[in-house]
């Protein structure tokens with residue numbers, strides 16, 4: 001089937017099944033264009049919370065679809081590809097976190113949404129890359145266990161007097177950006193703005209001009225007078241940036257970096273998901289109840 005035909009069938013199934021397609025900013029161009037809503041993790045969690053369709057087709061990675069299910073337990077949430085995973089989400093495990101909590105009984109746990117539902121369920125509050133500073137500073141405790149991204153944790157630490165105990169997790173995609181790539185970009189494009197994601201290493205963040213979540217980059221690029229932007233995040237975002245700002249130039253920081261999980265979903269998978277109701281997200285009720293508290297607390301704060 002050609003893309004146009006697929007898109008036509010997807011749209012037909014969407015109205016028959018009362019479905020909405022939510023997609024992350026890293027998705028492939030065809031999916032970005034077919035989606036009803038495109039955003040970063042925080043935008044997508046908010047949308048999943050407020051949307052009224054009975055079916056959500058989630059084009060992103062598993063933890064994002066799980067967040068949608070946790071916030072809308074009565075809806076059918078479909079993840080079109082079974083290998084749409086975020087390896088960082090698997091880096092924090094429930095038993096190890098329980099042990100760390102025992103070591104720091106007065107600490108509260110702030111868990112990045114890139115985590116499993118089980119870990120969220122034993123956390124005090126969740127955060128995303130768009131609101132981690134606000135969330136941490138809102139808590140009435142001096143010690144915080146920050147899970148699982150050590151880079152986002154180190155970035156957040158710069159904006160708070162609280163002590164953050166960092167988990168040893170990281171994103172294998174953002175960890176590939178190097179400070180040499182920043183030096184090269186500065187040399188080749190002296191007038192460009194270098195914007196990076198807070199999942200990048202502290203060395204990279206230190207040399208960058210701006211640090212934003214993916215939707216933060218979209219907003220900044222739209223509002224800025226600058227013409228050239230060097231983008232230090234997964235390459236999928238560049239498609240959206242170019243489409244929404246045709247008069248501006250967007251280049252990857254160094255070689256383009258790809259997240260395999262984010263690229264697992266193809267247009268045909270979206271069609272099959274709608275046609276066959278696959279692959280449904282199922283979570284245990286007690287896990288959903290615990291995780292919902294932490295996610296809703298984040299949405300209330302931010």
Ligand code: 13P
Pocket residue numbers: 025039040041042114128129130171197199212213214215
């Ligand atoms: P954003 O919330 O900034 O879109 O980030 C999600 C993510 O997985 C980054 O790698």
Ligand code: SF4
Pocket residue numbers: 061085086087088089114171172173174199234259260261262
């Ligand atoms: Fe996870 Fe990194 Fe992919 Fe984001 S880019 S989904 S953090 S592996």
